[in-house]
Amino acid sequence: MDKKQKKVVVLPCSGIGKTFGSVARETAHELVESVRPGVTVLTCLPLLVINDPDARQLVTENPVITIDGCPKDCAKKSVESVGKKDFHTCRVVTFYSAHKDLKPEGVAPLNDAGLKLAKISAEELAATVDDLLKEEN
Amino acid sequence: MSEFLEATFDKFIFRVKEEYLYHPDELWVDIQESYATVGLTDFLQKTKGDIIFLETIGLGTIIKQGEEIGKIETIKAVETLISPVSGKVVEINPEMEENPYIINEDPYKAGWIYRIEPANLESDKAVLLNAAEYFELMKQKVSREAKKLYG
Amino acid sequence: MELNVLSNRKVGIVSCSGEGIPEGTVCRLACRKVLGELKAHKTVTICLPLFIAGGEEERTFAKTFPTVTVDGCEKLCAAKATEMLSGKPAKSLVVSEILKKRGIAVPGKLRNFGDEEETAVNAVAEETAKAVDEVLGKG
Numbered sequence: 061m062d063k064k065q066k067k068v069v070v071l072p073c074s075g076i077g078k079t080f081g082s083v084a085r086e087t088a089h090e091l092v093e094s095v096r097p098g099v100t101v102l103t104c105l106p107l108l109v110i111n112d113p114d115a116r117q118l119v120t121e122n123p124v125i126t127i128d129g130c131p132k133d134c135a136k137k138s139v140e141s142v143g144k145k146d147f148h149t150c151r152v153v154t155f156y157s158a159h160k161d162l163k164p165e166g167v168a169p170l171n172d173a174g175l176k177l178a179k180i181s182a183e184e185l186a187a188t189v190d191d192l193l194k195e196e197n
Numbered sequence: 198m199s200e201f202l203e204a205t206f207d208k209f210i211f212r213v214k215e216e217y218l219y220h221p222d223e224l225w226v227d228i229q230e231s232y233a234t235v236g237l238t239d240f241l242q243k244t245k246g247d248i249i250f251l252e253t254i255g256l257g258t259i260i261k262q263g264e265e266i267g268k269i270e271t272i273k274a275v276e277t278l279i280s281p282v283s284g285k286v287v288e289i290n291p292e293m294e295e296n297p298y299i300i301n302e303d304p305y306k307a308g309w310i311y312r313i314e315p316a317n318l319e320s321d322k323a324v325l326l327n328a329a330e331y332f333e334l335m336k337q338k339v340s341r342e343a344k345k346l347y348g
Numbered sequence: 349m350e351l352n353v354l355s356n357r358k359v360g361i362v363s364c365s366g367e368g369i370p371e372g373t374v375c376r377l378a379c380r381k382v383l384g385e386l387k388a389h390k391t392v393t394i395c396l397p398l399f400i401a402g403g404e405e406e407r408t409f410a411k412t413f414p415t416v417t418v419d420g421c422e423k424l425c426a427a428k429a430t431e432m433l434s435g436k437p438a439k440s441l442v443v444s445e446i447l448k449k450r451g452i453a454v455p456g457k458l459r460n461f462g463d464e465e466e467t468a469v470n471a472v473a474e475e476t477a478k479a480v481d482e483v484l485g486k487g
Contacts, residue, residue: 081395102367137402208360
């Protein structure tokens with residue numbers, strides 16, 4: 061019987077009150093659509109809280125990366141709330157600290173600097189995706 | 198009994214800790230036996246946003262009330278911090294280097310920034326406000342911010 | 349002691365996260381349009397992830413003031429989470445239903461919206477703004 065190939069679940073906070081929330085969302089989409097398509101998948105943070113069975117199963121049975129926009133760590137907390145302990149977490153501010161020339165502004169839409177920051181952040185997360193897949197598959 | 202005075206604007210709750218003293222430039226002071234602990238007000242941390250970096254002055258620095266005591270950088274702005282008291286910096290919160298956002302999480306306790314050996318407390322107090330006085334000032338600032346946003 | 353500095357009644361807007369579906373992006377852009385332009389003086393952003401993770405201010409506001417939730421799909425995350433954590437929203441909108449009613453096609457992409465996709469965003473923004481007026485009109 062073939063073992064089902066795991067995918068990395070990418071869960072951004074997508075906070076709508078702060079620009080870093082939008083950068084988190086954009087980073088997640090960039091990672092899943094462009095940087096590591098086919099081996100990553102998005103899911104919505106609120107689905108975990110409203111006990112959507114598919115979302116909970118996806119998160120509990122696959123490696124996870126959470127991307128939080130601010131230190132409130134909403135994405136991380138939501139994954140922890142379903143009992144998952146071992147997963148990769150990151151914050152947009154860490155990527156911004158290394159690329160301070162790209163100051164994100166706006167929420168929806170995000171400015172060009174924010175989109176560039178998201179692109180770079182997604183590229184930097186690619187290695188994490190590869191490592192997580194190596195461990196699993 | 199609450200330890201805070203609170204004012205609400207939309208969803209934001211601005212808190213003022215009752216036992217502290219306040220400088221009008223938004224730093225609080227908690228006067229203890231041998232030192233004064235200093236940090237940012239809830240109003241300042243909420244209006245400036247998540248703190249990404251904190252630049253501090255060095256341990257042992259002699260500072261005067263009203264002088265610059267550091268800077269915070271948020272996604273919105275860089276803000277100069279003004280010392281509420283005169284004296285010598287004897288301790289800097291070790292958490293500040295790695296986790297300055299603790300100021301946003303808990304501005305009045307875990308988010309303290311400096312401990313200062315005061316040099317001139319009695320005359321410094323002439324400038325400082327008690328919680329009730331600062332609360333009135335803060336409400337005026339909140340109203341001004343609201344007018345800027347909503348006209 | 350609590351004091352309302354500005355006591356005008358406002359409506360909290362709760363947008364779903366909508367990852368991976370075009371309706372999610374429409375939802376988000378439309379809600380920001382309402383918050384920033386159409387009903388800027390009458391609405392407050394309720395960040396759904398923060399609301400869910402225990403944000404005190406988001407939950408307190410949603411318990412005290414009316415909310416309008418806007419969901420990208422029939423899973424109704426924003427509506428359900430709001431009801432679970434604070435109280436039933438005053439109005440609950442769904443992007444796919446609004447677009448169907450208006451005969452507007454769902455955008456074919458998740459990001460980089462252009463003029464074509466803006467039609468969908470504007471339609472949802474208008475309906476959300478209308479919902480805000482209805483909620484405030486009820487007094």
